[in-house]
Amino acid sequence: MMQLGDKIPDFELENQYAERFNSSSLEGKAAVIYFYPKDFTPGCTAEACEFRDKYEDFKDAGAEVIGVSSDDTDSHAKFSKKHNLPFIMLSDSQGELRKLFDVKSSLLGLLPGRETFVFDKTGKLIMRYNSIKSKNHIIKALKALNHT
Template sequence: MKVNDKLKAFTAKDQNGDEFDISQYLGKKPLVIYFYPKNFTPGCTKEACSFRDSYQDFKDLGAEVIGISDDSESSHQRFAKKHDLPFTLLSDQDGKLRKQFGVKKSLLGLLPGRETFIFDDKGILIHRFNSMDAKPHIRKALKVVKEIKS
């Protein structure tokens, strides 16, 4: 996906094993969709908890946060419960969503990539950010969502 591309509809299983359909949000609110390598790893835990800590800021701006990794629904459920994550986590075990978004592997192709996508309320990609460092993702996403809403 490139900036100005429109988000295509997709479905995936969430942390509760329910079918999640992105079309319930498409064209209705800004979306922050972040891909991360693995539940319970230090960087991914830090990133998820940072999104959790800023979640109300995103909600106040009318945005929704969605995390995606190739972990199973049950792993997502344990991860969300342990860290009180209030947002949706989607399981991408077959790699279909990574492929749709064009998220490449990192660290010499050894790890699934860490990438954040910000879509406006029309489903248009406004910003794409790729860094294995988890820290800047939340700050950049919040800044872009604020710019969309102003």
């Protein structure tokens, strides 16, 4: 289980443009990696749009935002385009990244979990927030970044 102070793990997945994304590209930057259940669902759309609306605040804090779900790159491309999402969306179709981050399922195992991880510029985990409700993820992530 990822604990506060742990380093961001090494991983590589495809983004919404079917390009390989490697976590090493985050070196020297803060990062907000949020896991969500599914593209185009009401709660996940609201969360993605709130990250979009606060994206400049994250950039001002020196952070990259990355959304992760098991949807394929085509779904991410459509979701990203429809909602004008300016950040990276990663396809974790095999659940490897979920497992690496130890993101548990919710609602009696019926839904993939919703969890947000914030890493500082040195790559250390400074916040981990787990709630199926999308409402507080963005506020808590910004607060964690602004207290580093």
